[in-house]
Amino acid sequence: MNEKKRILVIDDDAGILTSLDMLLRMEGYDVTLETQANRLLPHLSDKAFDLVLMDMNFQKDTTSGLEGLQLLDELKKFDDCLPAVAMTGWGSVDIIVGAMRAGAADFIQKPWDNERLLSIVQQQIALSQARRSGNCLREENKLLKRALEDDMDSEWVVRSPAMQHLINVVETVAATDTSILILGENGTGKSLLARFIHQLSSRSEHSIVEVNMGCINEQLFESEMFGHVKGAFTDARENRIGRFELADKGTLFLDEIGNLPLSQQVKLLRVLEERQFERVGSSRTQTTGCRIIAATNTDLKNAVADGRFRQDLLYRLNVIQIQLPPLRERQEDIEPLAERFLQRFARKYNKPKPVLSALARQGLHDYSWPGNIRELSHLLERGVLLCRNNTIDLADLCLPLPVRAGAAGHEQSHNPVNPPETGTLAEIEETLLLQRLRQYDGNAVKAAESLGLSRSAFYRRLDKLKICHE
Numbered sequence: 001m002n003e004k005k006r007i008l009v010i011d012d013d014a015g016i017l018t019s020l021d022m023l024l025r026m027e028g029y030d031v032t033l034e035t036q037a038n039r040l041l042p043h044l045s046d047k048a049f050d051l052v053l054m055d056m057n058f059q060k061d062t063t064s065g066l067e068g069l070q071l072l073d074e075l076k077k078f079d080d081c082l083p084a085v086a087m088t089g090w091g092s093v094d095i096i097v098g099a100m101r102a103g104a105a106d107f108i109q110k111p112w113d114n115e116r117l118l119s120i121v122q123q124q125i126a127l128s129q130a131r132r133s134g135n136c137l138r139e140e141n142k143l144l145k146r147a148l149e150d151d152m153d154s155e156w157v158v159r160s161p162a163m164q165h166l167i168n169v170v171e172t173v174a175a176t177d178t179s180i181l182i183l184g185e186n187g188t189g190k191s192l193l194a195r196f197i198h199q200l201s202s203r204s205e206h207s208i209v210e211v212n213m214g215c216i217n218e219q220l221f222e223s224e225m226f227g228h229v230k231g232a233f234t235d236a237r238e239n240r241i242g243r244f245e246l247a248d249k250g251t252l253f254l255d256e257i258g259n260l261p262l263s264q265q266v267k268l269l270r271v272l273e274e275r276q277f278e279r280v281g282s283s284r285t286q287t288t289g290c291r292i293i294a295a296t297n298t299d300l301k302n303a304v305a306d307g308r309f310r311q312d313l314l315y316r317l318n319v320i321q322i323q324l325p326p327l328r329e330r331q332e333d334i335e336p337l338a339e340r341f342l343q344r345f346a347r348k349y350n351k352p353k354p355v356l357s358a359l360a361r362q363g364l365h366d367y368s369w370p371g372n373i374r375e376l377s378h379l380l381e382r383g384v385l386l387c388r389n390n391t392i393d394l395a396d397l398c399l400p401l402p403v404r405a406g407a408a409g410h411e412q413s414h415n416p417v418n419p420p421e422t423g424t425l426a427e428i429e430e431t432l433l434l435q436r437l438r439q440y441d442g443n444a445v446k447a448a449e450s451l452g453l454s455r456s457a458f459y460r461r462l463d464k465l466k467i468c469h470e
């Protein structure tokens, strides 16, 4: 007879533990219950489990999911192959996404559906058994293949006229050795562009060395950038090569250059002007042959005017300037980018690639994308995780407010007798609720009033359609 599969259930709510205990025992599992998060490791050391079912919040009234993430981290460190299924409250989308990123095998929303819960438990135990019984190599190969495909995926999407023009400029300047300054809002693809330029250049056989200039500790700046010799200071136990030396025949990418403190700007300027530097603690002058690409979302002209950025450094960096347009000005890129991200995340989470409903597509075009392509990627990752029946609806995207000024949905929202002309009743209701919320900048009371509904009736409708709200 097959040995019973062992499940550890951790939740601080005794009522939930009792129901899960009954449900899982009836299915023939050997169940261990625990209310304390800090008892995870003692249990794992004590007994071999086949699956852990875990809550994401342990202290009363906490909803951040941070304790759950910490627990997942401990579990994954203890046994990377042990599947953990995260349990969250209904609508805790960010927690679900965080848990899946932290290595949860799947998630269940409370109140759960018994059939779905049992099917997830059974599936995850079977998968982890397959992995343990010698399939690891095959899994690894698959992962490697996917990683390679993901790399191919990060190719540029350049459908919009703005990006096509930009790419023509990039192809011309990439081959030269001139310094390039890339400007653009957060998440517009500055780092990706820097890598792309490096790939197109004659230096592509060598490395592109990336440094986040906003993150280097003031004391360690010179050691990081120029290296040090053993004994140069108390902690210098070995010789260390700096970033300029590492990038010698390749490209040095100075990201977030606008955040570099003035005291460090002057040290950087010297190397850019003279192409020479010394390791900390050494008097031997070395020459660097690296090409410099810098990027920032700061308005450097303003920073110069305010005395926060050196004019001479800007002059050195700014030989060629490339401005990446924000996503809201690249409408033609939105759908091809969305398709690419859907494909990527479907593969990542072992799901078939979902389709976007017509309303979801429209929502993507109407939204203003303050976080640009990175935000699009995060929303679609969430959409892939949460969608049912392989279709991502507008509500699954949980688009934050507000939408672009003058967007179609926004304009329609001022006209109560102008609902969409196609779509099911539920879709039309969803559009109308979202339009009103946008029209009143997320104020549910005013949105409810404008539709002749009470606040609670309005919320009930949002819940029914699974539309996220505060």
Ligand SMILES: Nc1ncnc2c1ncn2[C@@H]1O[C@H](COP(=O)(O)OP(=O)(O)OP(=O)(O)O)[C@@H](O)[C@H]1O
Binding pocket: 154, 155, 156, 157, 158, 184, 185, 186, 187, 188, 189, 190, 191, 192, 193, 297, 337, 373, 374, 377
């Ligand atoms: N044109 C594009 N085609 C495909 N993917 C893109 C494109 N531009 C950006 N991305 C993706 O969007 C995400 C954000 O890009 P990236 O990190 O390069 O932005 P960034 O401008 O450097 O951001 P930050 O200012 O926050 O450092 C990455 O996942 C990147 O792969």
